Amino acid sequence: MDIEAVQSSYARWAPIYDKTFGAVTHSGRRRAVSYINSRDGSVLEVGVGTGLSLEHYNPELKVTGIDFSAQMLSKAQAKVREHDLRHVVALRKMDARALDFPDHSFDTIAAMHVLSVVPEPEQVMSEIARVLKPGGKVVITNHFVRTQGILALLERLSAPFANTIGWHSDFxxxxxLQERALEVEEHKALPPLGLMTFLVLTKAGAA
Structure with missing residues (x-):
């Protein structure tokens, strides 16, 4: 999937995202935010989208959100204004493959339902590891490909249409998990049907 395809896909989805993909991914987003709210400090949400998670973060956190879609960010900025979300310190248009932050900038990084829609997800994970503080956590919710069953077949059939539908069904x-600086702390399937997976990764080093 190339970056132009991501832009055009999410420009199409932005007006209806909250009631379509947003509804499907609600369980994973709720689980991720609940985990993040048990922590302190700074949070980076990679692929903040329309900002569905923003009002649910602990107000004592300092949350920065990035997204490559201007249309999605516009929706997120409207939510920040509407709900007076003072814990959201910045919303920025940014390519997740080249994060414009110094090394070791954030205590927690969230990547909710974004890694299967970005180009070069390996590079995105490398950048996430770079800007995460030693001892920090990466909280991921995402759909990953199945190896058997009817859903696995549907995923394989839809894989060639990734640029059109906006995500990789065969991710x-x-x-x-190949980023060496990050170790798996938690790995769980989420309801319904285990369609989504919840991951917590820890960066080596003292907190």
Whole structure:
């Protein structure tokens, strides 16, 4: 999937995202935010989209959101204004493959349902690891390809249409887990039907 395809796809989806993909991904987003709210400090949400998670963060956190879609960010900015979300310190248009932050900038990084829609997810994971503080956590919710059953067949059939539908149905979890600086702390299937996976990764080093 190339970056132009991501832009055009999410420009189409932005007006209806909250009631379509947003509804499907609600369970994973709720689980991720609940985990993040148990922590302190700074949070980076990679692929903040329309900002569905923003009002649910602990107000004592300092949340920065990035997204490559201007249309999505516009929706997120409207939510920040509407709900007076003072814990959201910045919303920025940015390519997740080249994060414009110094090394070791954030205590927690969230990547909710974004890694299967970005070009070069391995590079995105490398950048996430770079800007995460030692001892920090990466909280991921995402769909990963199945190896058997009717859903696995549907995923394989829809894979060639990734640029059109805006996500990779055949996305492998190994793509996320190969970043050497990050170790798996938690790995769970989420309801319904285990369609989504919840991951917590820890960066080596003292907190």
């Amino acid at each position: 492998h979890i190994e793509t996320v």
